[in-house]
Amino acid sequence: MTNINTIKNKEIGFSQIPDNQIIDFESTFGAHHYGRLGLVVRKAEGAWLYSIDGTKHLDCLAAYSAANQGHNHPKIVGALLDALKGQYGSVISNVVYTDSLGLFLKKSANLVPQLGPRFGANGNKVLPKNGGVESVETAVKMARYYGWKAKGIEDGKQEIIVFTRNFHGRMITTVSFSPTPKYKEGFGPLTPGFKIVEFGDLEGAQKAITPNTCGILVEPMQGEGGMYLAGEGFLSGLRKLADDNDLLLLFDEIQVGLGRTGKMFCFEHENVVPDGIILGKAISGGLVPVSIFVTNTKLMDMAFQPGKDGSTYGGYPLACVACNAAIDVIIEEKLAENSAMMGAILKEKILDIASRSSHVKEVRASGLFIGIEVTSGDAMVFCRKLLDIGMLANDSYGHTIRISPPLIIGESEVDYIAERLEKVLID
């Protein structure tokens, strides 16, 4: 057995402990809450992941869109190093002001078009948190508060409409309205107040509205739920339902926002502006966990006054420094545009492969967010084969291979992906 003292290069966090021992540590001492592929990653740079022997894998998962800017982007790393060296990264507490938070709030509020324009051109306000699910809960609180305060719904009776195959995170409230039984089985009592409607079914959404409905929460394109696009007219139909019935329309763009689908925000494909948006993952460029809820100033001020919310690390300086650099990278490097361009080329190649493959049921794509549903219903079989030939991808909803590389990739990586898909999808 290798002695733990064999760790080398400790200063860069890279150890020489063999892969099998690392896997053993994780399986012995860690919760088994993720199914794993047998790859131990020692270093990540740009779109590539490196093993102990220098083997490379192209990262076609990008941590579920958290690494849109590519791994360890020098601008984001540089900003973090400056903060650490300059002693302005440490958590202070939100009872005082910090310049990094002020700058981040301004940058992120202005990144999003005016949300909830029916509430006035008041600008947007931002509430920062850590993991994505926390900001989903902020959005749920916003809708419920609006229902109570503005619509006069009895507190405790508020209802929110959500959709089949939704994925909004893993805490009690979000699993409560997940349609996936294993996410919630045994974890009761669950949070009430949600109605699940078929994704894409406008009539169903209309029928689900009651006098107690306060909001609609939807992913403009589903990520974990099998990578389904909202059909044409679905989002604008929801917008109309929300307007007609005075509901808050909330978009969860944690996975599909920030350039992933070829636009800065997925909702721009249909030009439908929500009342609130949830962002996470790539907002901080893959180095610290940050999520935000953004809404019209009038709504934010209505719901969130002192004592109504809070988070020790939410909006702490190091996180804000990372976010400021991460947003700049998305804009300066035109990652949304690159996603649209590379995504279109890759989609063409995948459609060609699909036309010759007996394994492909459907291809669903927007920018560099490409799902390949397989006829067998077991996408992991193909993901394991892809791993063996230098490409990391995983499944979405079991039946779909998810291709979502960092948005920095160029045509050589597109060819690399297509060549490997050809190998595993054509017998």
Ligand SMILES: Cc1ncc(COP(=O)(O)O)c(C=O)c1O
């Ligand atoms: C659409 C969506 N919402 C919420 C979440 C939860 O984010 P987190 O895992 O950071 O809590 C995810 C994570 O994949 C997601 O894709």
